[in-house]
Amino acid sequence: xxxxxKEEVCAANIDLQKLGLVTLTWGNVSGRDAGDNLVVIxxxxxxxxxxxxxxxxxxxxxxxxxxxxxxxxxxxxxxxKLYNAFPKIGGITHTHSTYATMFxxxxxxxxxxxxxxxxxxxxxxxVTRFLTEEExxxxxxxNTGTAIIExxxxxxxxxxxxxxxxxxxxxxxxxxxxxxxRNALALERIAQMALGTLQLxxxxxxxxxxxxxxxxxxxxxxxxxxxxx
Amino acid sequence: xxxxxKEEVCAANIDLQKLGLVTLTWGNVSGRDAGDNLVVIxxxxxxxxxxxxxxxxxxxxxxxxxxxxxxxxxxxxxxxKLYNAFPKIGGITHTHSTYATMFxxxxxxxxxxxxxxxxxxxxxxxVTRFLTEEExxxxxxxNTGTAIIExxxxxxxxxxxxxxxxxxxxxxxxxxxxxxxRNALALERIAQMALGTLQLxxxxxxxxxxxxxxxxxxxxxxxxxxxxx
Amino acid sequence: xxxxxKEEVCAANIDLQKLGLVTLTWGNVSGRDAGDNLVVIxxxxxxxxxxxxxxxxxxxxxxxxxxxxxxxxxxxxxxxKLYNAFPKIGGITHTHSTYATMFxxxxxxxxxxxxxxxxxxxxxxxVTRFLTEEExxxxxxxNTGTAIIExxxxxxxxxxxxxxxxxxxxxxxxxxxxxxxRNALALERIAQMALGTLQLxxxxxxxxxxxxxxxxxxxxxxxxxxxxx
Amino acid sequence: xxxxxKEEVCAANIDLQKLGLVTLTWGNVSGRDAGDNLVVIxxxxxxxxxxxxxxxxxxxxxxxxxxxxxxxxxxxxxxxKLYNAFPKIGGITHTHSTYATMFxxxxxxxxxxxxxxxxxxxxxxxVTRFLTEEExxxxxxxNTGTAIIExxxxxxxxxxxxxxxxxxxxxxxxxxxxxxxRNALALERIAQMALGTLQLxxxxxxxxxxxxxxxxxxxxxxxxxxxxx
Numbered sequence: 001x002x003x004x005x006k007e008e009v010c011a012a013n014i015d016l017q018k019l020g021l022v023t024l025t026w027g028n029v030s031g032r033d034a035g036d037n038l039v040v041i042x043x044x045x046x047x048x049x050x051x052x053x054x055x056x057x058x059x060x061x062x063x064x065x066x067x068x069x070x071x072x073x074x075x076x077x078x079x080x081k082l083y084n085a086f087p088k089i090g091g092i093t094h095t096h097s098t099y100a101t102m103f104x105x106x107x108x109x110x111x112x113x114x115x116x117x118x119x120x121x122x123x124x125x126x127v128t129r130f131l132t133e134e135e136x137x138x139x140x141x142x143n144t145g146t147a148i149i150e151x152x153x154x155x156x157x158x159x160x161x162x163x164x165x166x167x168x169x170x171x172x173x174x175x176x177x178x179x180x181x182r183n184a185l186a187l188e189r190i191a192q193m194a195l196g197t198l199q200l201x202x203x204x205x206x207x208x209x210x211x212x213x214x215x216x217x218x219x220x221x222x223x224x225x226x227x228x229x
Numbered sequence: 230x231x232x233x234x235k236e237e238v239c240a241a242n243i244d245l246q247k248l249g250l251v252t253l254t255w256g257n258v259s260g261r262d263a264g265d266n267l268v269v270i271x272x273x274x275x276x277x278x279x280x281x282x283x284x285x286x287x288x289x290x291x292x293x294x295x296x297x298x299x300x301x302x303x304x305x306x307x308x309x310k311l312y313n314a315f316p317k318i319g320g321i322t323h324t325h326s327t328y329a330t331m332f333x334x335x336x337x338x339x340x341x342x343x344x345x346x347x348x349x350x351x352x353x354x355x356v357t358r359f360l361t362e363e364e365x366x367x368x369x370x371x372n373t374g375t376a377i378i379e380x381x382x383x384x385x386x387x388x389x390x391x392x393x394x395x396x397x398x399x400x401x402x403x404x405x406x407x408x409x410x411r412n413a414l415a416l417e418r419i420a421q422m423a424l425g426t427l428q429l430x431x432x433x434x435x436x437x438x439x440x441x442x443x444x445x446x447x448x449x450x451x452x453x454x455x456x457x458x
Numbered sequence: 459x460x461x462x463x464k465e466e467v468c469a470a471n472i473d474l475q476k477l478g479l480v481t482l483t484w485g486n487v488s489g490r491d492a493g494d495n496l497v498v499i500x501x502x503x504x505x506x507x508x509x510x511x512x513x514x515x516x517x518x519x520x521x522x523x524x525x526x527x528x529x530x531x532x533x534x535x536x537x538x539k540l541y542n543a544f545p546k547i548g549g550i551t552h553t554h555s556t557y558a559t560m561f562x563x564x565x566x567x568x569x570x571x572x573x574x575x576x577x578x579x580x581x582x583x584x585v586t587r588f589l590t591e592e593e594x595x596x597x598x599x600x601n602t603g604t605a606i607i608e609x610x611x612x613x614x615x616x617x618x619x620x621x622x623x624x625x626x627x628x629x630x631x632x633x634x635x636x637x638x639x640r641n642a643l644a645l646e647r648i649a650q651m652a653l654g655t656l657q658l659x660x661x662x663x664x665x666x667x668x669x670x671x672x673x674x675x676x677x678x679x680x681x682x683x684x685x686x687x
Numbered sequence: 688x689x690x691x692x693k694e695e696v697c698a699a700n701i702d703l704q705k706l707g708l709v710t711l712t713w714g715n716v717s718g719r720d721a722g723d724n725l726v727v728i729x730x731x732x733x734x735x736x737x738x739x740x741x742x743x744x745x746x747x748x749x750x751x752x753x754x755x756x757x758x759x760x761x762x763x764x765x766x767x768k769l770y771n772a773f774p775k776i777g778g779i780t781h782t783h784s785t786y787a788t789m790f791x792x793x794x795x796x797x798x799x800x801x802x803x804x805x806x807x808x809x810x811x812x813x814v815t816r817f818l819t820e821e822e823x824x825x826x827x828x829x830n831t832g833t834a835i836i837e838x839x840x841x842x843x844x845x846x847x848x849x850x851x852x853x854x855x856x857x858x859x860x861x862x863x864x865x866x867x868x869r870n871a872l873a874l875e876r877i878a879q880m881a882l883g884t885l886q887l888x889x890x891x892x893x894x895x896x897x898x899x900x901x902x903x904x905x906x907x908x909x910x911x912x913x914x915x916x
Contacts, residue, residue, distance in 0.1 A: 023876045024869060026803065045914030074905065074913045096803045098876065102883035105801040106891055114334040115397045116255065116325045133897040140901055167894045168802045182253060189252045189327065195883055196331035196424055204335055207396045210362040214369055218303065226303050227274030343563040344626045345484065345554045411482060418481045418556065425560035425653055433564055436625045439591040443598055447532060455532045456503030572792040573855045574713065574783045640711060647710045647785065654789035654882055662793055665854045668820040672827055676761060684761045685732030 002040065002067070005033050005177075006056040009040040009091075012177035016095060017048040019185050027095035028073040031177035032083055034090065037061050039083060040177075043070035074141065081145025082173065086157045091177035093184040096169040099191035100184075103127070104164035110190060112207050113197050118215035120186040122159040124206075126151050130166045144168070159216065162187045231269065231296070234262050234406075235285040238269040238320075241406035245324060246277040248414050255398075256324035257302040260406035261312055263319065266290050268312060269406075272299035303370060310374025311402065315386045320406035322413040325398040328420035329413075332356070333393035339419060341436050342426050347444035349415040351388040353435075355380050359395045373397070388445065391416045460498065460525070463491050463635075464511040467498045467549075470635035474553060475506040477643050484627075485553035486531040489635035490541055492548065495519050497541060498635075501528035532599060539603025540631065544615045549635035551642040554627040557649035558642075561585070562622035568648060570665050571655050576673035578644040580617040582664075584609050588624045602626070617674065620645045689725060689754070692718050692864075693743040696727040696778075699864035703782060704735040706872050713856075714782035715760040718864035719770055721777065724748050726770060727864075730757030761828060768832025769860065773844045778864035780871040783856040786878035787871075790814070791851035797877060798893050800884050805894060805902035807873040809846040813838050817853045831855070846903065849874045 012029040016022045025048070030041035040056050058067035063080055065072065073079075079092045103110050103125075110125040112118055128147040135143040148163050148171060161183045162172040172183035197204055206212075219226045241258040245251045254277070259270035269285050287296035292309055294301065302308075308321045332339050332354075339354040341347055357376040364372040377392050377400060390412045391401040401412035426433055435441075448455045470487040474480045483506070488499035498514045516525035521538055523530065531537075537550045561568050561583075568583040570576055586605040593601040606621050606629060619641045620630040630641035655662055664670075677684045699716040703709045712735070717728035727743050744755035750767055752759065760766075766779045790797050790812075797812040799805055815834040822830040835850050835858065848870045849859040859870035884891055893899075906913045 023872060026806075043915065071915055096876075098879055099883065101801060101803060101880050102887060105880060105884040105894075106887035108887055113396070114330060116330060119255075130895060131898065133895075136897050136901045140905075167800070167898060185252060189325075192327055193330050193334060195887065196328065197334040199428065199886065200331060200335035200337055200424065208359060208362075210365050211360065211396060214365045218369075228272065228300055342625070343559060345559060348484075414481060418554075421556055422559050422563060425557065426563040428657065429560060429564035429566055429653065436563075437588060437591075439594050440589070440625060443594045447598075457501065457529055571854070572788060574788060577713075643710060647783075650785055651788050651792060654786065655792040657886065658789060658793035658795055658882065666817060666820075668823050669818065669854060672823045676827075686730065686758055 002033060002036070002038060002058060003053070005031050005040045006053040006058070009042070009056050009177045010051050010053040012091070012093070012181050013042045013051055014048050015178070015181050016093070016184070019181070021095045021097045021181075021184055021188060022048065023096070027093070027097075028075055029091065029093045029177050029181060030073075030076075030079045031091045032089070038066060039080060041072050041076055041079060043068070044073050046070070075144075077139065077141040078145040078148075078171070081142055082148060082171070085145075085149045086173070088158060089161075089173040089180075090175050091180035092171060092173045093177075093180040094169070094171050095184050095188075097184065097188040097191075099195060100164065100170040100187050102195065103191055104169050105167060107166045109164070110187075110194050112212055113194055113204060114207055115211065115215045116193060117190040118207060118212040119219050120183060120190070121162060122156075122212065122216040122220075125160065125162050125164060125187065126155065127164045128166050159220075231262060231265070231267060231287060232282070234260050234269045235282040235287075238271070238285050238406045239280055239282040241320070241322070241410045242271045242280055243277050244407070244410050245322070245413070248410070250324045250326045250410075250413055250417060251277065252325070256322070256326075257304055258320065258322045258406050258410060259302075259305075259308045260320045261318070267295060268309060270301050270305055270308060272297070273302050275299070304373075306368065306370040307374040307377075307400070310371055311377060311400070314374075314378045315402070317387060318390075318402040318409075319404050320409035321400060321402045322406075322409040323398070323400050324413050324417075326413065326417040326420075328424060329393065329399040329416050331424065332420055333398050334396060336395045338393070339416075339423050341441055342423055342433060343436055344440065344444045345422060346419040347436060347441040348448050349412060349419070350391060351385075351441065351445040351449075354389065354391050354393060354416065354419075355384065356393045357395050388449075460491060460494070460496060460516060461511075463489050463498045464514040464516070467500070467514050467635045468509050468511040470549070470551070470639045471500045471509055472506050473636070473639050474551070474642070477639070479553045479555045479639075479642055479646060480506065481554070485551070485555075486533055487549065487551045487635050487639060488531075488534075488537045489549045490547070496524060497538060499530050499534055499537060501526070502531050504528070533602075535597065535599040536603040536606075536629070539600055540606060540629070543603075543607045544631070546616060547619075547631040547638075548633050549638035550629060550631045551635075551638040552627070552629050553642050553646075555642065555646040555649075557653060558622065558628040558645050560653065561649055562627050563625060565624045567622070568645075568652050570670055571652055571662060572648075572665055573669065573673045574651060575648040576665060576670040577677050578641060578648070579620060580614075580670065580674040580678075583618065583620050583622060583645065583648075584613065585622045586624050617678075689720060689723070689727065689745060690740070692720050692727045693740040693745070696729070696743050696864045697738050697740040699778070699780070699868050700729045700738055701735050702865070702868050703780070703871070706868070708782045708784045708868075708871055708875060709735065710783070714780070714784075715762055716778065716780045716864050716868060717760075717763075717766045718778045719776070725753060726767060728759050728763055728766060730755070731760050733757070762831075764826065764829040765832040765835075765858070768829055769835060769858070772832075772836045773860070775845060776848075776860040776867075777862050778867035779858060779860045780864075780867040781856070781858050782871050782875075784871065784875040784878075786882060787851065787857040787874050789882065790878055791856050792854060794853045796851070797874075797881050799899055800881055800891060801894055802898065802902045803880060804877040805899040806906050807870060807877070808849060809843075809899065809903040809907075811893075812847065812849050812851060812874065813842065814851045815853050846907075
């Protein structure tokens with residue numbers, strides 16, 4: 001089980017590079033083994049092209065290393081915080097993808113301007129607050145997770161599988177590791193589309209709610225009719 | 230005949246990815262067999278890299294599945310509506326290509342700002358109205374087709390083989406499947422050029438009509454002299 | 459001699475696609491055989507990936523086809539006009555490359571904003587006037603050449619091997635076919651850089667003339683010291 | 688030792704092209720052999736795809752050619768000036784990468800708008816002044832180095848391994864040749880992100896200093912905990 005998860009998480013990390021979502025080593029993917037409450041994550045600072053399944057690090061939900069000879073991603077405490085808070089998610093991706101990061105740096109949520117957005121995210125992609133100086137110097141990565149959880153107090157993590165950390169970059173999640181990568185890719189494209197749309201019309205209206213709901217629900221939930229199942 | 234059309238439509242769908250016009254599974258191409266009044270279309274939600282001709286779905290003009298083990302694209306009713314309304318078109322492409330989608334999201338037609346545009350589209354690329362809530366909840370994809378047809382009431386579909394659906398994305402068409410893909414690619418490039426041109430000069434004038442007509446006609450229609458035939 | 463020139467011109471046309479300077483068949487390169495006063499040019503509307511040296515068309519300076527089974531590029535009269543007017547140029551490239559075309563559509567010259575520009579072009583890249591309706595309908599492509607020549611009445615074609623045709627796209631030239639392609643590539647990059655620079659500072663100053671002259675002359679002319687010769 | 692350094696510098700130059708940081712021959716990398724006070728640098732004007740280790744030129748810190756049959760990069764005097772002034776750097780990269788050059792042309796420093804920036808550069812990326820006409824005509828490349836050194840009078844070259852030369856383009860440096868290329872790549876991405884962020888919010892605030900310091904120090908310096916060592 002963990003062996004297969006390591007392969008999936010390794011492949012998902014390699015996909016980040018293939019899909020143009022990362023520069024250098026600026027991103028990481030993890031996946032959860034729900035049965036054993038274990039998390040498999042990329043090792044810190046290792047280039048994607050040299051990653052093998054055996055390089056993946058296995059940690060429990062408290063962060064204790066259970067398997068692996070490498071140091072886990074420095075962002076591991078953020079991943080774990082999210083897995084603990086959101087029991088339904090099975091994979092998490094963090095990138096500094098170019099266009100999503102622009103919105104994170106501008107501390108501006110990505111408004112839902114079209115059906116491309118609505119197909120993946122049922123509402124604007126939210127932005128966290130900045131961490132305080134104390135939070136930064138006492139458990140920075142863990143507190144990044146806390147700020148994300150705080151931002152989702154009244155939001156549905158399954159309907160909005162993405163967040164922008166203020167001044168930083170996006171995190172996305174999903175049912176498993178590769179689903180979280182697909183959401184990272186979708187996020188990057190809708191960020192680029194939103195930037196261009198705002199350049200064409202800075203006062204553009206959001207997509208009417210009834211179209212947004214329709215598109216999200218034709219792909220997700222009990223009445224979905226997109227795809228082969 | 231249908232076997233060959235399946236291969237053509239399959240290849241045209243794969244081209245969407247090669248040409249950078251699609252992300253994930255955000256696009257589909259269909260082709261019409263004019264003799265038998267059948268339409269061949271991509272199956273819903275299947276990744277391009279794994280598509281084979283046998284995966285294509287054959288439907289009649291009412292949407293009845295005639296051949297294939299897969300569900301057709303969820304956008305099939307839009308394609309069929311257009312084939313029924315426009316007897317001269319033989320292929321349709323739908324994408325969420327980045328720059329064309331920016332204009333669709335801004336509900337802004339793409340003005341004809343240069344000969345690159347005029348070579349393919351004899352006038353501004355039009356935008357539909359938004360669907361009403363009722364239209365969205367009673368046959369969304371079919372009504373998308375209706376809104377496109379309504380927009381073309383006084384326009385020539387062969388001279389303007391592209392439309393932007395408001396808040397959504399483009400549809401293009403052509404003599405056959407691959408011709409509609411070429412128009413999707415041309416549309417994406419002229420959208421990008423138009424965005425940049427408007428950034429350089431928000432009040433830029435459209436191309437003089439006599440140059441636009443000249444360019445369109447040197448490539449299309451009885452007096453065309455571009456190409457080898 | 460002509461056989462080798464055909465191979466060079468064919469390779470230069472194929473380079474247009476490799477370098478990302480063309481979409482579909484939107485561009486063409488020609489080269490001149492100065493000894494025989496012949497010009498070799500791409501056939502009209504043929505995709506780059508299938509081009510072979512034997513597909514190239516040989517014309518004399520009046521446009522008479524001397525060799526080849528294909529129709530020459532529809533832009534051939536523009537190329538010939540330029541070869542006749544500018545005896546020192548040996549190759550011409552026409553593209554609709556994305557960023558250079560934005561400036562052509564905005565009828566805005568590309569100001570010399572940095573040394574990247576100055577390394578290739580010793581001054582702003584000029585824009586032609588629009589052709590009149592009469593010029594468009596009586597020898598459009600030839601009159602495009604006339605408008606370019608008119609624009610260069612007081613300019614040095616060797617110091618400024620590029621022009622933007624208003625509402626259309628760029629032409630570049632050089633000592634031979636591949637040199638004109640290099641100038642087309644340089645033009646596209648400096649157009650993109652200029653657009654971004656103008657977005658950062660719409661009132662940005664041009665590069666001081668003494669730096670511009672220095673950079674151009676370290677690469678070109680009798681005192682050049684860049685490169686291996 | 689020099690043989691290995693030649694291979695490293697050759698590979699680093701080839702990387703410039705693989706990473707999309709250069710067009711034509713617009714960039715060069717050098718590396719220093721600290722023991723022998725020698726510098727290995729790219730030959731002038733040679734395309735990256737044909738570079739071999741033996742093409743690299745070895746010079747001493749005064750610019751005297753010690754090994755190699757080629758002319759060194761025309762920017763060699765700038766590199767040497769920096770190696771002489773900054774004893775701790777072991778590699779230098781010069782490119783005209785698109786987005787970083789936009790900021791150089793606008794004479795605008797790249798503000799630190801996010802953690803992507805802070806991970807590599809502990810503060811805004813500075814811009815030099817323009818050279819005077821006299822400096823341009825009496826040792827242009829050497830004086831470019833002088834202007835960079837002058838700009839760093841009160842800055843830490845290891846905490847800010849990048850500079851924008853006004854009206855020109857970036858130089859980056861690092862512990863060795865490949866480290867300077869990594870900084871060139873990071874610079875290009877953070878320039879692109881900064882441009883987009885400024886388009887979303889022209890008045891955006893810089894990243895709080897305590898977050899900037901945290902991010903830089905988690906990757907660099909005695910308390911770094913990013914990566915495998």
